[in-house]
Amino acid sequence: MGIRERLSGNEAAAIAMKQINPDVVAAFPITPSTEIPQYFSTFVSNGAVDTEFVAVESEHSAMSACVGAEAAGARAMTATSANGLSYMWEMIYIASSLRLPIVMSLVNRAVSGPLNIHCDHSDAMGVRDSGWIMLFSENNQEAYDNLIMAHRIAEHKDVLLPLMVCQDGFITSHSIENIELIEDDKVKEFVGTYKPEHYLLNEKEPIAIGPLDVQSYLFEHKYQQAEAMRNAKKVINEVAKDFEKMTGRKYSFFEEYQMEDADIAIVCMNSTAGTVKTVVDELRANGIKAGLVKVRMFRPFPAEEIATALGNVKAVAIMDKSDSLNGAGGALFEDVTSAMYVNQKQVPAVSYVYGIGGRDTTAKDIHEVYSSLQEVVKEGKVTNPYRYVGLRK
């Protein structure tokens, strides 16, 4: 029935990688994800894994090495944060367009500048259109579970896309919490062996990967990526069902917390959801019908499903831990409101940018958001849709 432990988010990710035992890990240290390759390299040194650990000189090389390894026919993993991901950016697109199911642990941190090593989601939002599947994790348990499910999703023949598992820097990555680990042999069986159909080291089939793709072809290849992203939805659900059979832990595209009869709702991702749940419980105790939608699967985006989930609320706040700096709300806000418009769900919606650069977001802040939603319900309209919480104006 699992192994009870207490681990930080980074330890949980490193242990997931140990149990997955990939062929290649190429990574470069950057706060706050440094510990993942650090712990993993000790597993390599101690012979706990068979992995070839490539101590590269930069994140661009880390992703390049993962691309090379995966194209060769190996299972490759990496971990990074913030500017590390920025430095990978060119190869991030190469990985997804070459349809290489690389799995990355992204420990979310603000992209400089000014220089800041603390948590926000600006790193992840920078690659939201890069063709990677993106799963977000509220805590160490979800960061671990999402990684165990990752390869089954990414390597599925109808998907073949790279996947990143996000967790909040420091808040999750460095906080020790209880966790239930899965036994090594069960993980091994669940994840399975990587058997690519085509790969460079197959001496029986000499192939070319990444050729020039001129005007007559790139459009169709991008459409194939979009189709693979659409296919991923089904696969993500199937893998979650198998995972639930093994562990009893249920995963969906998003978690609905007290949403059945909710009047006011918050949509957010990662660790803040834990704070929101506490506030929802407090509000419910006072007869206020508050709810939460915690997005796990950000890419592909569950547009239709999320519109349905929010269709009956009287007001919704979408909280972004990254400002798109476009004067029109954060990325999650744009995706949620677009989904609702297309699916004809007319609900007053407010964008809240919060927690930038590791700014603490307290239960008091969340109470403030719900109070403002009550005001919106009372007034029946949104006068100022682009708001901030926890900011000194």
Place this chain on the structure above:
Amino acid sequence: MSTSINKNTPASDMTIGGNIYEAGNAIEFKTGDWRSIKPKYISEKCTQCGLCFPVCPDDAIPVGEDQKRKDFNYDYCKGCGVCAKVCPFNAIEMVDEG
């Protein structure tokens, strides 16, 4: 398979990422129209020394069964001029495409 893919092939029949699953298919890709200057083969100066065809980055200098080079195949010559540079006998002259 990949070599039969052309500009009318629908996305559903194309390989992912533009992957090519057969070897030796550069012959399908005619790059001659990239050329702005072209090499002229002066056969009377040529000693068949064999220095030119190995340096051709494409397939523009055919060599026969008799081990002798023939005139250029302009379907593949991009006009890079490497062959002219390497020829010790001035048997290759670069001229305007015209």
